[in-house]
Amino acid sequence: MDSPTTETTPPPPTLSGPFVGAIDEGTTSARFIIFRAGTDEIVCFHQIEVESIFQKEGWCEQDPMAIVNTVNECIAGACKKLVTAGGKVEDIVTIGITNQRESTVVWDRNSGQPLVNAIIWLDNRTTSTVEELLETIPNNARNINYLRPLCGLPLSPYFSGVKLRWLRDNVPVVSQAMEKGTAMFGTIDTWLMYNLTGGKDCGVHKTDVTNASRTMLMNIETLQWDANLLKFFGLPKAILPEICSSSEFYGSIAQGVLQGIGITSVLGDQQAALVGQQCLAKGQAKATYGTGCFLLYNTGPSIVHSTHGLLTTVGYQLGRKAVPFYALEGSVSIAGAAFNWLRDNMNIIQNSGQIETMASTVDNSLDVYFVPAFNGLYAPYWNQDARGVICGLSEETTSEHIVRATLEAVCFQVRDILDSMHKDCKIPLAKLMVDGGMTVNNLFLQLQSDLVGIQVLRAKIAETTALGAAMAAYKAVENRYQMEAPLSKSGPREAIKPSISATDRNLRYQKWKMAIDRSLNWETSTLPQGEREAFDGA
Ligand SMILES: Nc1ncnc2c1ncn2[C@@H]1O[C@H](COP(=O)(O)OP(=O)(O)O)[C@@H](O)[C@H]1O
């Protein structure tokens, strides 16, 4: 018979801490990942898809409460797995937040409830707002780059300031709350932080420099909200969160399984991936392929203003007194999202596991080029009136060719960006570090290497975004921690090298450019006079 002590004493934990947790709230899914502190070892994680709502053509929303609930479920799920695996939740020393950027939430200060659905970053409803704002630029200049010297960004529906202005102009409950001083604005990091730290009762209202640098409202040099930018957009400062560094104490979790644990990092997901890939020195770059694709090139403490369509953004600031590091960014709005479209709208695939299998059954895309400009084209074109086109269809074209052309479309968009980076920075990249959901696809990485003519290095772990948030969070609580130190699974990364000739590559890129030409300005293109009359008369 067991002794009484054996019966009452819990088994000793078999998984020892310290651990660091990271919330990664992406466009397609949310996850909570628990790392062994100071390493890239994932102890456990829990992931749940987040539903997007498409009310009208070009619109994309998410329910802010569903985002919070999903994140809480992910936290509970991962912590349960930790305990099942023999770990202790108390050994989670801190947590970080990383998030889809630019997506905009407005809520009521008194109730803590959202006033509207979150407008997601790739939502295109604000094209008319951009047009109206362009009209206000002095000397009738209509220059999308007018605000670049202040915020590093072109005027585009992509950024939060434009979305916020649209809400002010089109949703009375928001404009009234702005006037009364009861509205609060946040990107997804801020909304999560506010809810996790107590909501209307004691929730903190803060963001970090990387997320703030995507609003068009923050001055890229001072890293503070800018009076001239606020005036341009006609927005009140009182609704904005306090801007903090990416690695410092923000607040403590108010309830639930992690109650009392501090939140000590916030980074936009692309900047978090830059950190997670350890691109911590000037000249290093990474590309993350998720819903969209985002290539960030670390420019060190200097601000480089692009003249070739890239964004100037904050890379990270790891501590209140730390020097901010900047980045040049090339943003592609539709990358993995094109496969969601093939699945949900076209029924060409049923799941992402089929993508590589299908695309591998054909040797090439049979001269099919797909520009998935569903919501316009971001870098380097910044053409909000572009729309998707599929060119080169023939009787022989099959769904396999279209799937392969979709993979190639992401690769060509990355080439567009790398060409711009080369022009802006003068030094061509020798290697590209890659991560994100699409990089499990081996064929895709080979195509990326082939179509750009560059060595592609796959990250050791897929979750570099969460890892970056965990690294920045741990840095804030453990000052002996060296972020540049090798991570536990480091060692040589898998390298994929180009396997086609430069002539072939350049020929195919020229065809891509022809497809791009057909996609640009589609929305506003007018029919030739005769055809217009025939159309109107029909
Ligand atoms: N094997 C695959 N091949 C190509 N694309 C894939 C594959 N697996 C997933 N994806 C795409 O990757 C995206 C999800 O990646 P993820 O990094 O989780 O995105 P996010 O951070 O935006 O939520 C989806 O759009 C999906 O279509």
Ligand SMILES: O=P(O)(O)OC[C@H](O)CO
């Ligand atoms: O959801 P992802 O990972 O494609 O990232 C979204 C970006 O942050 C949008 O700028």
